[in-house]
Amino acid sequence: MDDLNTTIRKLVAANRILAMEGVVDAFGHISVRHPDNPNRYLMSRSRSPELVDASDIMEFDMNSDPIDAKGRQPYLERFIHGAVLHARKDVHSVVHNHSYELIPFGVTQVPLRPIFHSAGRIGAHVPVWDIREKFGDTKMLVENNDHGRDLVATLGSDTVVLMRGHGCAVTAASIEDVVLTSIYLRVNARLQMDAMRMGEVTYLSAGEVALNSQLNKPKVGNARAWEYLCTRARVDA
Ligand SMILES: [Zn+2]
Numbered sequence: 001m002d003d004l005n006t007t008i009r010k011l012v013a014a015n016r017i018l019a020m021e022g023v024v025d026a027f028g029h030i031s032v033r034h035p036d037n038p039n040r041y042l043m044s045r046s047r048s049p050e051l052v053d054a055s056d057i058m059e060f061d062m063n064s065d066p067i068d069a070k071g072r073q074p075y076l077e078r079f080i081h082g083a084v085l086h087a088r089k090d091v092h093s094v095v096h097n098h099s100y101e102l103i104p105f106g107v108t109q110v111p112l113r114p115i116f117h118s119a120g121r122i123g124a125h126v127p128v129w130d131i132r133e134k135f136g137d138t139k140m141l142v143e144n145n146d147h148g149r150d151l152v153a154t155l156g157s158d159t160v161v162l163m164r165g166h167g168c169a170v171t172a173a174s175i176e177d178v179v180l181t182s183i184y185l186r187v188n189a190r191l192q193m194d195a196m197r198m199g200e201v202t203y204l205s206a207g208e209v210a211l212n213s214q215l216n217k218p219k220v221g222n223a224r225a226w227e228y229l230c231t232r233a234r235v236d237a
Pocket of ligand 1: 077167
């Protein structure tokens, strides 16, 4: 387990990496469970991820209330993170983003499925959450804990949940994992659309997904990818 300073350093790096890799733009965010208190989490103040530094990192409880805001404005959609981290003890880091490539899979009946080995980590089943089913017309944003809990009910025990007409939430056991899964989720969506235009698609089988999830998750694999991603984003690994 990383200590607090290392966790904050990695969280800042993850913000820069997600921006560098095009997963987030002005919007989107990443959280991590507090290393010393499992009922708290850490996330930037409301700021574009590319610009985040350590002084922006705030602490929240599981209701997504800030512990000591010091005048800093939190993200409006922080309830995604609190709801997931409260319900899923196996999850330690969460990404919310609005990747354009994902949108078609949230508004059609075509399931997003792993199409290449690196994307096995997104899981065999990617559910779609529609905020309108329970809440009617809204601004489409997860702006309270009722919205967050309903999103988590659709996520269930899966890794990724798409949000109809909005984006996604990605979960993982570590910052490194959630960054890699967010990157390959977006690539998978692009490749799946390309392949579907060409004809019938052969997806990874459930067994291949399970084996690739194990293959991609060991620390050594992540360390190699993390060093690469930090170098590209010009941050310390
Ligand atoms: Zn959003």
